Amino acid sequence: MTLLKTENLCKSFGNLEVTRNVNLSVSSGERHVIIGPNGAGKTSLVHQLTGQLRPTSGRILFKECDITKVSPEDVCQMGVGRTFQKNTLFPTLSVAENVRLAVQAKQGGWYHAFRSIKKMTSHWERTYQLLEQVQLADNSDRRVSSLSYGEQRQLEVAIALAAEPDLLLLDEPTSGMSPAETDRMIELVSNLPNTLAVLMIEHDMKVVFSLADTITVLYYGEVLASGPPAHIKGNDKVREVYLGGKH
Ligand SMILES: Nc1ncnc2c1ncn2[C@@H]1O[C@H](COP(=O)(O)OP(=O)(O)OP(=O)(O)O)[C@@H](O)[C@H]1O
Ligand SMILES: [Mg+2]
Numbered sequence: 001m002t003l004l005k006t007e008n009l010c011k012s013f014g015n016l017e018v019t020r021n022v023n024l025s026v027s028s029g030e031r032h033v034i035i036g037p038n039g040a041g042k043t044s045l046v047h048q049l050t051g052q053l054r055p056t057s058g059r060i061l062f063k064e065c066d067i068t069k070v071s072p073e074d075v076c077q078m079g080v081g082r083t084f085q086k087n088t089l090f091p092t093l094s095v096a097e098n099v100r101l102a103v104q105a106k107q108g109g110w111y112h113a114f115r116s117i118k119k120m121t122s123h124w125e126r127t128y129q130l131l132e133q134v135q136l137a138d139n140s141d142r143r144v145s146s147l148s149y150g151e152q153r154q155l156e157v158a159i160a161l162a163a164e165p166d167l168l169l170l171d172e173p174t175s176g177m178s179p180a181e182t183d184r185m186i187e188l189v190s191n192l193p194n195t196l197a198v199l200m201i202e203h204d205m206k207v208v209f210s211l212a213d214t215i216t217v218l219y220y221g222e223v224l225a226s227g228p229p230a231h232i233k234g235n236d237k238v239r240e241v242y243l244g245g246k247h
Helices: 042-049 072-078 095-107 117-133 149-162 179-190 205-211 229-233 236-243
Strands: 002-013 016-022 025-027 031-035 057-062 080-082 167-171 197-201 214-219 222-227
Touching: 002 042, 002 197, 016 042, 016 222, 025 197, 031 042, 031 205, 042 167, 042 197, 072 080, 080 149, 095 117, 095 149, 117 149, 149 167, 149 179, 179 205, 205 229, 214 229, 214 236, 222 229, 222 236, 229 236
Parallel strands: 031 197, 031 214, 080 167, 167 197
Antiparallel strands: 002 016, 002 025, 002 057, 214 222
């Protein structure tokens, strides 16, 4: 089933066309990776999908609803989760407390939590489930400020997952990571439930080819090619502009 679809999506900043007639499609459970040179318009495209940037023209459909003009909060409510580029963690709280706040925000009960033991228990259960999912269960009591860079990014994924999305958007989740941290992120994403679709921007080709069911190549705001990894690897145009070793 098609979960997300863009139709002739265009975005301009003045004379600069950063998204040009993009037709993108993501199915339920698909692992879809967007690649392309710096400045190709990858982040701008994702910001349009989350409602952070308003397209100039074209449409975005999520679960067959037109979300082109929907606010970021409502897009999130509808099932599009994302991690943020900027650090949105609470550094002085523990790992588990950071996740629990996100779980509480999703499940409600801010005011009633103290009255309902049952609800509190279910918040903690969900919190530990999410920490298992991102391989941080053994670090649940640590202060966030004591986590490594890679662990903080794992935690950000747990927080995004707390919103129970059907589609998770990740903008360069491994940027700045060591090889070992990158391997952990690859494992984490491959172990996510196969009901969850992931749309990820990524530069590291090891990550791209380890995870992608589909790769879309953006070049000057346009889709240069889209298809299974083998198809993209063998595409002469893609090799020329991107995979040829220039980046
Ligand atoms: N708010 C803005 N106003 C004007 N120009 C912008 C704005 N945001 C992005 N751009 C420009 O749009 C183009 C695409 O930027 P974008 O960040 O989407 O590229 P990218 O593919 O994500 O690049 P990178 O790989 O470096 O992250 C760039 O030329 C950038 O300078
Ligand atoms: Mg970017």
